[in-house]
Amino acid sequence: MAWELILWFIFFIINIALLALNLYQIICLSDLESDYLNPYELASRINAVVLPEFILQGVFSVLFLLKGHWFMFLLTVPITYYHTMLYMNRKHLIDVTEVFSVLSSQKKYRIIKLGFYLFFFTIVIVRIFAAGILFFNRSEFGELDIRSSVLEF
Amino acid sequence: MKPMGTENPGRPNFPARSAATPFAPASQTSMPFLSSGPVVGSEASAFRPTPPTAPQTSMAFLSSGPGVGSEASGFRPSPPARSYGPSVPPPPPSYVPPVGGSFQRFPTPQFPSTAQGPPTRGPPVGQSVLSPPMQPPVGQVQSPPVSLRPQQLSSVPMGSPPQSVNFPPSSVNVPQAPLDSSFSAPRQTLHPSFPPLESSYPAARTTLQPSFPGYPSRQSNAVLQAPSVQSPFPAHQGGYAPAPPAPSSPFLAHQGGYVPPPPVAAPLGLHSREQMQYPGSGPPIGTIQGLAEDFNSLSLGSIPGSIDPGLDSKALPRPLDGDVEPNSFAEMYPMNCNSRYLRLTTFGIPSSQSLISRWQLPLGAVVCPLAEAPDGEEVPIVNFAPTGIIRCRRCRTYVNPYVTFTDGGRKWRCNICALLNDVSGDYFAHLDASGRRIDLDQRPELTKGSVEFVAPTEYMVRPPMPPLYFFLIDVSLSAVRSGMVEIVAQTIRSCLDELPGFPRTQIGFITFDSTIHFYNMKSSLTQPQMMVVSDLDDIFVPLPDDLLVNLSESRSVVETFLDSLPSMFQDNVNLESAFGPALKAAFMVMSQLGGKLLIFQNTLPSLGVGRLRLRGDDLRVYGTDKEHALRIPEDPFYKQMAADFTKYQIGVNIYAFSDKYTDIASLGTLAKYTGGQVYYYPSFQSAIHKERLRHELARDLTRETAWEAVMRIRCGKGVRFTSYHGNFMLRSTDLLALPAVDCDKAFAMQMSLEETLLTTQTVYFQVALLYTSSSGERRIRVHTAAAPVVTDLGEMYRHADTGAIVSLFCRLAIEKTLSHKLEDARNSVQSRIVKALREYRNLYAVQHRLGGRMIYPESLKFLPLYGLALCKSTPLRGGYADAQLDERCAAGYTMMALPVKGLLKLLYPSLIRIDEYLTKGSAQVDEFKNIFKRLPLAAESLDSRGLYIYDDGFRFVIWFGRMLSPDIAMNLLGVDFAGDLTRVSLCEQDSEMSRKLMGLLKKFRESDPSYYQLCHLVRQGEQPREGFFLLTNLVEDQIGGTNGYADWILQIHRQVQQTA
Structure with a gap:
């Protein structure tokens, strides 16, 4: 059960990283909007973190699958799929020449993604606590604890 | 009338x-x-x-x-x-x-x-x-x-x-x-x-x-x-x-x-x-x-079998007088800038969101900040040297005729944000009894809608750059063979005296085939020194300081180089083109100063970074969702380069000459994002296209150019410009970066309301272009215009400006072809026209019981026709077979930059019968406006006994009727008039008639010097040339599967009624 806790802790770290990357991009975009940033800088900043984010997200998703949390995996599939699509169509990077025409849609897309990540964040937190409680209190309640079956989805 | x-x-x-x-x-x-x-x-x-x-x-x-x-x-x-x-x-x-x-x-x-x-x-x-x-x-x-x-x-x-x-x-x-x-x-x-x-x-x-x-x-x-x-x-x-x-x-x-x-x-x-x-x-x-x-x-539907369109095609409105600008507002607001600088799609600004949504047409403006002014109407230059430029503290509006002075002349109220600003001591003047400044007469900025301010150093991030021309010339086999290199060298040489900005002008050259050739033209040399770089993967610039030289110092070296350039490569058998690396090299040379890069390109880039495939025109792709991919740059390299060029104030003009596919879609991107333009000479042959290249290159080199420019358009509170269309790159949400801009470029923009309701009576617009003139002075050109706010939709329609609307439509449609099918772009044009007419109809039809009539506002009477012409224009027409992909893209890039008048002429060219004028003999050339009447663009207008000239601003087509008297043909073409017209070129013959014709063509060309109209001769019934040059361009006819004018009107009318 210690592995369980460690695993969820890894998820937690990845999730924090995803959230941070995403927030960073959103902030860059709003900076551009309010003219604190020029398009060249914006493109180089965002494009530098796009691929890391995609990879991280892929790892996040695959780890769920490997660990057998198929329901959590299913929840991450939409984002993974969308990322793959963008990458395959070569549309994942910001086009510096057309930044302003895609600005609002890019921002919206990232905010929606932020919502997803926040959702995972809450789940991961819950699971960490659950795993922690199970780990530290296992002796008391044993395998019969009803909470374990509820949380083990 | x-x-x-x-x-x-x-x-x-x-x-x-x-x-x-x-x-x-x-x-x-x-x-x-x-x-x-x-x-x-x-x-x-x-x-x-x-x-x-x-x-x-x-x-x-x-x-x-x-x-x-x-x-x-x-x-x-x-x-x-x-x-x-x-x-x-x-x-x-x-x-x-x-x-x-x-x-x-x-x-x-x-x-x-x-x-x-x-x-x-x-x-x-x-x-x-x-x-x-x-x-x-x-x-x-x-x-x-x-x-x-x-x-x-x-x-x-x-x-x-x-x-x-x-x-x-x-x-x-x-x-x-x-x-x-x-x-x-x-x-x-x-x-x-x-x-x-x-x-x-x-x-x-x-x-x-x-x-x-x-x-x-x-x-x-x-x-x-x-x-x-x-x-x-x-x-x-x-x-x-x-x-x-x-x-x-x-x-x-x-x-x-x-x-x-x-x-x-x-x-x-x-x-x-x-x-x-x-x-x-x-x-x-x-x-x-x-x-x-x-x-x-x-x-009709009730009568089976009937195909009566029920409408007299002769009665349909046609813009035979050319572009008619609504000028009632020039009278209403005499201090507005001239409409050649700024045209709004409607001069009644809607007061509410709901009005905008009911006004189905684009709401916006077309701006041509440097439009050529006729003599006597030049934009006055104002120097505020001691005071600094007078601007509103809050919204940064420049002082203009619509600001009001109060408090005895000590304060002025900004017309755009209504803030009270102090008048600085140097600018102070007393007010007379009516509240006007007593020095109004000496202040052009307070009386004229267009002025130019001399900008002090606060408006510079670096010393004003010198005019800089850099040439990137393809010298591969096909380029030399076509004669392009020779003509280009000759033209540049002949223009050296007229390049703007003497004596600061800088110039430089790179040529390329499979290698890149640099030229050291240091003034101390007598002969230019050529350096060849063949490592395409890791470009470096030898002697970075001597590749760009001051023209006046190195004049003789430059001339020697240009004289020897054609012969240097005349035996070149190299078929490759290292265009991408050469572009990078040019960028490295120019990035210190910026300037204008002229690219002469003949062979599809095949080596190094930025090489392009022969992706060609695949018939099967048309009609599928992948169709648009043909029209966007294939390699992100070009977009990236374009962005870098703009960043370093380099404007790019592309001259493409190939007889084969050269992927204008990719190359044109360079021009699109740097405020440049694309000149396309398909199958260039120096014998045929010489004059055109010469004229257009000379104009490009010698017209007044604004360097390292940025443009912004401000408008009153509650209104905001949201999207911009044209050849430029946005540097921030509302700042257009234009490394090199000139009088032949126009930009369109759309606006929206920020607030649901406008409470002001008038909305002011101010276009400001900050640039470096060729003389090395930093200047700000400011155009100010006012437009009334209206609360009535009918009023908006009444004040609509078809020219500006068509211009915006055109740009939107062309942009749409970059992400959608051609069909979709055409449909969107049609559906917007239908929606607008339906809305207009809803305004009046019910109370007037118009039944089956089609109604439209007087101001938009040509809109359906221009819509039709737009759908038949080169970038949008038909499908695979109707236009070469390169031609489509080149026309698209051109139309994205055309000012309103040029665009309207291109969409609805003039067709004029000239045989009577030629034979009559007595008429003065000066009054040719009265003699020549533009004819409807339909095959019916062509009489086989006549001689017609078709002029779309980019070329002339002279059509010889089958039964035209042989005398005329002989007088015009010389003895071989009966021969193959493809090989006959029109030159002045020794006859009165021929001289007259040439005089006429000259006159036509002078009316629009931005392009050179090459003359194509076509004889009636001579297929496929006749079809290609003329018949497919008669927009009112049914060509292929497209609608004729009458059918189009009918179709629009039906759609208007269907869902009304």
Whole structure:
């Protein structure tokens, strides 16, 4: 059960990283909007973190699958799929020449993604606590604890 | 006469008046009529005589047009009707008599008054006068007129201003108005079933009347609506004044219900009919065009097998006078900048979001900040040296004629944000009694809409750059073979003296094939030194300091280089092109200073970074979702390079020459994001295209250019520009970066409301272009314009500017082809036109019961035609086979930058018959404007005995009719006139006629120097050249699967009605 806790802790770290990357991009975009940033800088900043984010997200998703949390995996599939699509169509990077025409849609897309990540964040937190409680209190309640079956989805 | 009479009651109205008069008393009317046109008069007279109602209906149909006439006959079940068709005038008579009687009786007293009134006083008077006439009818005739009255009356006050504007058209319409009105009634009934028509006719009338009575009760409503009503009229305004009489008369005669429509509808019917007859009489078509077209026979569906479009193609509006700018606002706001700098799609800015959403057309502006001004109207230059430039503290608006000075001249109020600013001591001047500054006369920035400020150092991030020209020339086998290198070298050499910015001008060259050649042209050398770099993966620049040299210092070296360039590579057998690496090298050389990069490219880039595939034109891709991918750059390298070029103030112009696919879509990106342009010479052969390349390159090199420029357009609170369209790159949300910009570039932008409701009366726009002039001075060119805020949709439509709308449409459609299918782009154009017309129709159709008529505002009368032309333009037309992919893309890039006038000419080119002018001999070239009349762009306009010239601003096509007298051909072409025209080039022969023709072409070319029109000679029946050069460009014809003009109108009309 210690592995369980460690695993969820890894998820937690990845999730924090995803959230941070995403927030960073959103902030860059709003900076551009309010003219604190020029398009060249914006493109180089965002494009530098796009691929890391995609990879991280892929790892996040695959780890769920490997660990057998198929329901959590299913929840991450939409984002993974969308990322793959963008990458395959070569549309994942910001086009510096057309930044302003895609600005609002890019921002919206990232905010929606932020919502997803926040959702995972809450789940991961819950699971960490659950795993922690199970780990530290296992002796008391044993395998019969009803909470374990509820949380083990 | 132009439709836009605007405020001149005198001129424009006259025709109208004459027309109006006819209505009232027969005798009187006839008189005026005759004056206006003999034909009409005859018509009118004919009119009265014939009593039968049945003919009337036929008339209506016929009204659609003579040409249509035969088809119309198909419509009608009864042959007699048909017979009428040909001779339109007779039928009406039958109808009229009854009407005429009543008509004459009551109107006589009133009308005379009207007739006199309007002429003397002007439109407003005319209306007021008119209203009285109406009343008598009411008393005598029936209730219907009454209903009319309210509307018209109400309209009178409102409408008066508008009327003045459009008078001329109205005049035309007036005469017919009676006819139409009468017809219209029948028409409505007609739709259901033909035979019943006549019988029903009376019935219809009766029924109509009841409705009218209802009207009076509603009068209050009517009155309320009146404003709206007016607007329609105003649109036609011309028609308006006269219209009132027309309606009244018709009403009396038959249909009460009809009343309101008459003004609108009547004109329609009139036009079509009149035109048929008029041609003889002479009034130009332009005047005839009214608000709407008569579509009475549109209900074709009920008659199986009939294909009668029911509309006279001759009656359709055509922009044969070229671009007509609405100028009423120049009078309303005399301090606005000239419309060549800024044109709004409508000069009535909507006051609310809901109005915007109902105004289905783009709301925005087209800006051409450096447009060439005719002599005497140059933009004044103002130097605020001691004071610094006067700007609003908050919104950074530049001082302009619309700011107001208060507090004895110590403060000024910003017209855009209403902030009170202090006037600095140096700029202070006392105010006179009326609140004007006493030094107003010496302050062009306070009296002129366009001024140029000399910018102090705060406006520079670095010392002003010198004009810099850098040439990147392809010297591969095909480039040398085609003669391109030679012509380019010669042209550049001949332009060295005229390059702007002497003595600071800098110049440099790189040539490339599979390697890159740099040239050291240091002034201390006698011969240029060539360095070859063949490592394409890791480009480096040898001697980075001596590749760009000062032209005046290194003049002799540069000349030596240009003289030897063609011979240096004449034996080059290299087929490859290391374009990408060469581009990078050029970038490295230029990035210190910026400037203008001219790329001469002949071979598809095949080596190094940025190489392109022969992705070609794959037939199978068309119609699929991947179609658009052909039109966007294949390799992100080009976009990246374009962005970098802009960042370092480098503007790129592309000259592409290949006879094979060169992927203009990718190359053009470089020009698109750097404010440049694409010149495309497919299959360049120096023998044929020499002149064109020479002229266009010379113009590119010598025209006044603004360097390292940025442009911003500011506007009043509550309004915001949201999207920009054209060749530039956005540096921030509203800042256009333009590394090199000149007078041939225009930019379009769309705006939206930030607030749901605008509370101000006026919205101000200010375009500011900050640039470095060739002389090395930093300057700000400021254009200011004001536009009123309106609360009425009709008003917006009335003040619409077709040219600006088409320009925006064009840019939006071309942008759409980059992400959608061509089909989708065309459909979006069509659907927006349909939506706009439907909205307009909804404004007026219900209260006017327009039934089957198509109505549109006077200001937008050419919109459908331009829409059609746009759908048939090179970037949007057809599918795979209709245009080469490269041509499509090149035309797309060109049209994205064209100023309004050039674009309209390209969309609806002029077609002029010149053989008479050539043979007549006596006419002065100077008055050729009067001699040459632009013809409709249809095959019907071409007479096989004639000689025609087709001019779209980019090329001439001279069309030799099959039966053209051989004398003319021989005089123009020399002895081999019967030979193959592809090989004959037009040059001056030793004959008067030939000299005249060349003089003519010269004259045409001078009217638009931004491009050189190459002359193509085509003989009638010589396929496929004739088709390629001329026939596919006759936009009014049915070509391939596309609509002709009449069908297009019909289709639009159906769609407008379908979902109305």
